[in-house]
Amino acid sequence: MKNHKKILAFLITLTLMIVSIFYFSTHKTAAISASAIQKTNFLNFKTIVNIPVSKDGIEYTGMVGYGSHEGPNAFDVKGDKVYVLDNVHHRVLIYSKRDGNLIEKINIPDEQWIHGMAVDKEGKIYLFNAGTNTLIVINNGTVDISTNQELRLEPFYKFEVNDKGPFVVLSGDKMTTFFLAKDINKNKLYVAEEREGIFSSDGSVSEVKASACKASVDVNDAFEFPRWLVNEDCAYDYIGKRGFIQFWKITNDYGEWIVKLNSKTQNIEGLVKIPDGKYYFPVRDAVLEDGDIFVLLPCEKNVYVLKVDSWMTSAQYMKYTESVESKVNLIDSKNGTIQFTEETKYTVSASSITRDQIMSTAFQYNNYKWYCSKQNYDGSKAANPNLWRRPCFITSYNTYYYQVPYCWGGGHFLSEFEQKIKDGYAAGNVYTNTSSYLDGTTGVDCAGFVSKCWGMSGRWSTYDIMKYCSKISFIALQKGDALCNSGHAMLFYQKDASGNYIVYESTTGGYDRVIHRARSKSDVEGSYGAYKCPFVTN
Numbered sequence: 001m002k003n004h005k006k007i008l009a010f011l012i013t014l015t016l017m018i019v020s021i022f023y024f025s026t027h028k029t030a031a032i033s034a035s036a037i038q039k040t041n042f043l044n045f046k047t048i049v050n051i052p053v054s055k056d057g058i059e060y061t062g063m064v065g066y067g068s069h070e071g072p073n074a075f076d077v078k079g080d081k082v083y084v085l086d087n088v089h090h091r092v093l094i095y096s097k098r099d100g101n102l103i104e105k106i107n108i109p110d111e112q113w114i115h116g117m118a119v120d121k122e123g124k125i126y127l128f129n130a131g132t133n134t135l136i137v138i139n140n141g142t143v144d145i146s147t148n149q150e151l152r153l154e155p156f157y158k159f160e161v162n163d164k165g166p167f168v169v170l171s172g173d174k175m176t177t178f179f180l181a182k183d184i185n186k187n188k189l190y191v192a193e194e195r196e197g198i199f200s201s202d203g204s205v206s207e208v209k210a211s212a213c214k215a216s217v218d219v220n221d222a223f224e225f226p227r228w229l230v231n232e233d234c235a236y237d238y239i240g241k242r243g244f245i246q247f248w249k250i251t252n253d254y255g256e257w258i259v260k261l262n263s264k265t266q267n268i269e270g271l272v273k274i275p276d277g278k279y280y281f282p283v284r285d286a287v288l289e290d291g292d293i294f295v296l297l298p299c300e301k302n303v304y305v306l307k308v309d310s311w312m313t314s315a316q317y318m319k320y321t322e323s324v325e326s327k328v329n330l331i332d333s334k335n336g337t338i339q340f341t342e343e344t345k346y347t348v349s350a351s352s353i354t355r356d357q358i359m360s361t362a363f364q365y366n367n368y369k370w371y372c373s374k375q376n377y378d379g380s381k382a383a384n385p386n387l388w389r390r391p392c393f394i395t396s397y398n399t400y401y402y403q404v405p406y407c408w409g410g411g412h413f414l415s416e417f418e419q420k421i422k423d424g425y426a427a428g429n430v431y432t433n434t435s436s437y438l439d440g441t442t443g444v445d446c447a448g449f450v451s452k453c454w455g456m457s458g459r460w461s462t463y464d465i466m467k468y469c470s471k472i473s474f475i476a477l478q479k480g481d482a483l484c485n486s487g488h489a490m491l492f493y494q495k496d497a498s499g500n501y502i503v504y505e506s507t508t509g510g511y512d513r514v515i516h517r518a519r520s521k522s523d524v525e526g527s528y529g530a531y532k533c534p535f536v537t538n
Helices: 002-039 314-322 355-367 374-378 414-422 446-453 462-468 521-527
Strands: 045-052 075-078 081-086 091-096 102-107 116-119 125-129 134-139 142-147 156-162 165-170 176-183 188-196 205-209 214-217 235-242 245-252 255-262 267-273 286-289 292-298 302-308 369-372 399-402 482-484 489-495 501-507 513-519 529-531
Touching: 045 081, 045 091, 075 116, 075 286, 075 292, 081 116, 081 302, 125 156, 125 165, 142 176, 142 188, 205 235, 214 235, 235 286, 245 286, 267 314, 355 446, 355 489, 355 501, 355 513, 369 414, 446 462, 446 489, 446 501, 462 482, 462 529, 501 521
Parallel strands: 116 156, 156 513
Antiparallel strands: 045 302, 075 081, 081 091, 091 102, 116 125, 125 134, 134 142, 156 165, 165 176, 176 188, 205 214, 235 245, 245 255, 255 267, 286 292, 292 302, 369 399, 482 489, 482 529, 489 501, 501 513
């Protein structure tokens, strides 16, 4: 009898232990699940893919000389697959649209830095390196590469593909599309066709007049956006259409919005705000596939691909904006007098300069032609070879190149650059893990470029620009003023027809030289401050 009682007591104790373990395990799992749901629960969106920022997922590279954290620069959705570019690890990650699981990793040649990616209906992956004008086509494991550094596709805005083939869009008062093709005999990339307007992946052609708040698709669908949504300072990007319904990405004072427009009734049928918290601003971060809108959202800890799941009404939008102050109103528009310390007085070579002179100098740096010798190429005159790295666009020697190379800590006038190149100095230096300029190298870094264009004998750092220049509103920017943060500086030139910023800058990020390109409104106003050039006379 005693044995039976002992056995019964043991069974009861064992049962209680099992129940307790099950109870705590269940609640612990539920807590983790709730936390995960909270992190991926974005208003009006459904999370399709959630990629951790890690060596196994995606990583960013915060390059000195480039003002943003790059990595997931592009994405696309085709059929049941989601394609995400992972520049840092030189690969394309392919996920299932149905369950978000990783399907495949496709490697990209290590020397390539990709600025645009698109996938066609057949599943071919098109990659574009704007730094070297290189087109990479990946089809069933076969990689085809064509390049042509003699092409001048600037100011570059974005890259896409449609039934006519791959193309780039260049910014300006009038946007222009260049269709690209490969010369099989010469194995060289060339422009097959040049067309006015912005072509899209669905074959439509859009035109925007941001200053007038007007846009059109395929000429006939002209539309003026309502003033409760936009003003003259907004930016517009056509995503695609489904029947009479057009989808636009509009950036205004309240953020980035996906807008659903009925071109027949000219009514806004729905809006959705792209979530805040971007760690990087891709140019093409919204695509239309099979009637659904997908958005790439690169955050600090995770990179998400989201699908629009529901829409706000116009009334809900206006109620939202009433509760949020305009970002423009929050900008400090001080106009104080610049105070120079003894330490910075020596850097000013002239008391005044015109804006046209600033832009003329920027143009010269961007179009300067120079001859690269073996010494310029191999860096043999660099004071410490371990602290030198050749710019990526310099691929051979005894040949000519355009554009002054990026050089960490460098601030050389064009005449100085020309002489140092003749003297065998290393052409540029993109090794940025050192505190100062490396002797035996020549070129300009981001702040050095701005300093030279402003006519300064010395070189200001990005911190000097922010310290000694008046911060102004973005609306007050004029050509020759600076856009600056602690890690990067560039010269503002003008707004393009779609409301993007066209700039001149000396940058890394796959370029490694002085370039002329467009940056999105959200990128510029979300990452930089606007600073007035202190030396202008007009």
